[in-house]
Amino acid sequence: MTANPLAPAWLRPPADANVLPATVWSQNAGRAASGVLEVAGVTATALADEFGTPLYVVDEADVRARAAEARDCFDREFAAVGSAAKVYYAGKAFLSTEIARWVTEAGLYIDICSGGELAVALTAGVDPSRLGFHGNNKSLAEIDRAVGVGVGVLVVDSLVEIERIADAAARHSRVQSVRLRLNSGVHAHTHEYLATAREDQKFGITLADAADAVARIRSHDSLLFLGLHSHIGSQIFESEGFVESAKRLLALHAELLSGGPIPELNLGGGFGIAYTSVDTALPMPEIAARFAGIVASECARLDIPVPLVAVEPGRSIVGPSTFTLYEVGTIKDVEVTVGETTAIRKYVSVDGGMSDNIRTALYAADYSVRLANRVSDAQPALVRIAGKHCESGDIVVLADYLPADVTPGDLIAVPATGAYHWAMASNYNYLARPAVVAVRDGAARVIVRGETEADLLSRDAGIRPNPNGAP
Incomplete structure (x- = not known):
């Protein structure tokens, strides 16, 4: 059959329009x-x-299997290079109390970015220490509640948040763990609205401002600096952007070690999935192996210990x-x-x-x-x-x-x-x-x-x- 001239160049008439391409559909x-x-x-x-x-129809076993696979792959690959990994499920992709239970039962942490998402996770019975709280404009009330219930880590997205989180932690007599989100300047190959590490956008602070921000975090007795964080975008099929981002963050990580320990590094998520039969997504075992490989090689080159690495898949778990x-x-x-x-x-x-x-x-x-x-x-x-x-x-x-x-x-x-x-x-x-x-x-x-x-x-x-x- 000849292709319809109105069809996009990538789309070809199927031999059988009833076939379900395995890469696009759930496992069951x-x-x-x-x-x-x-x-x-x-x-x-x-x-x-x-x-x-x-009607949205979710293959429950598929979600559970993908969550478990992500945990297993990153655990295995980072254990092989003498470190460990934390896999956060990016709740913004889709969060309900049942989804929260499925992914935590599979051993994942959960990344949230609003008071509403926090409420869903807590209602689901998720241990708040297994939550990471993102967001470029966390309200004072959200920060106070997150610190008060014991959220595991808050991601500092701007300089003003350092004082806000420190004040909340002091009020609650807690030492709050934080990460610092950086705008790495890496241009991921994705839609403009899905690229989150380009210079002209709302997330994170620049690499040039990072040392001062970390010093300010370390100056507060109520804060514990866990490490740097970056997220370069969403629906990404290639690994080059992740590699370059990891190199830039690890170079800064090495410099900051002179001021104190930095146990973790968060490389974000954004792993793409297949929406059509011509999409080729990186399998999770390959993603984990590439991440471990680049982190280990860069740490060896910089002569620093391999930190615990956190990642934040969402779409690739539930999509x-x-x-x-x-x-x-x-x-x-x-x-x-x-x-x-x-x-x-x-x-x-x-x-x-x-x-x-x-x-x-x-x-x-x-x-x-x-x-x-x-x-x-x-x-x-x-x-x-x-x-x-x-x-x-x-x-x-x-x-x-x-x-x-x-x-x-x-x-x-x-x-x-x-x-x-x-x-x-x-x-x-x-x-x-x-x-x-x-x-x-x-x-x-x-x-x-x-x-x-x-x-x-x-x-x-x-x-x-x-x-x-x-x-």
Whole structure:
């Protein structure tokens, strides 16, 4: 089949539009004998019947396995170079009480960046000493609460936070461990909005200001300086940026050792995942081996001990675990002029959209899509999956191929939606945010309840009794 000229250069028509590429879907996703998409023994049709659509569907065993693999890989690789590692799950990707329990049961710590995320972790029963608290503008109340409950480490993001954290620690008669976030100047190969170590952005302080900041931290009896921290961005497929960032941080780490011990170094996260069949993500064992290798070699070159190294994967733990299930509402074949010819783009509109997946509109992110309620031998047709919001940019999947006989009432599934989807969901156009359902061993259960119209109206302080008796 010839590619549709409207398709992006990387996208080719599949030989079979029913196949689920293993790199994009969770470990326990597949097709039942009937052709229906299923995960961990539960079919998409059963999920839609019980919980409705849109619906986030999480493969629980997949999340647990990825969390355990990350811990095992980093433990093994850093033990081999005479050190140790801490793996923090980046809660901003997706955090609920169940997710918090899964990752901590797998041996991970949790990285949080707001009072709300702190509340979720504490409600889940997470030991606060296993929490790291980020954020470029932590409020005085957030700092005080974090110190008061015993959060393991606070990340200093600006000079003013040094005094704020020190004061809070003194009030609570504690010695608070802190890391210093640095803007390393490394330009990660990712979307501009996902690059977090470039010079002109809000996070961290410059390398040039670091020595003074560390001296100020060390001047407070209520603070304990654990080490430096950097995060170069998100959805990164190559390791060169991490290597360069590690070199810059270790050079500074070596200089700062003259002022006292520095037990740790946090190299952040941002490891990419596959959203389409052409994406090639670094496997976690390879990431861990590369990190250990560069840290060990640089420490040997600098003649310093290898510190404990912390990392913060989030997307790579939870992202591939989840798909979003939608029902098709309307379909339009739109004729588009391409040079001197015309081509058809099939717009398939679903019952969700940018309220449950903002990443396509925000980052022009690419996604995949497959029929979920059946298979088809119809020829593949180029589709654009659109949402139901009043925005022309309300697109869920910019381009992929579905069987040409896709029809209203079909279920479709968009994989790799575990990270930054529910977490960034909104109520635009007063759509209720979908439920999150965990599936494991043939059973499904709600782990985050879907919203109702009553939930949406419950915060509207202007509601008055309707004289006509309508709700």
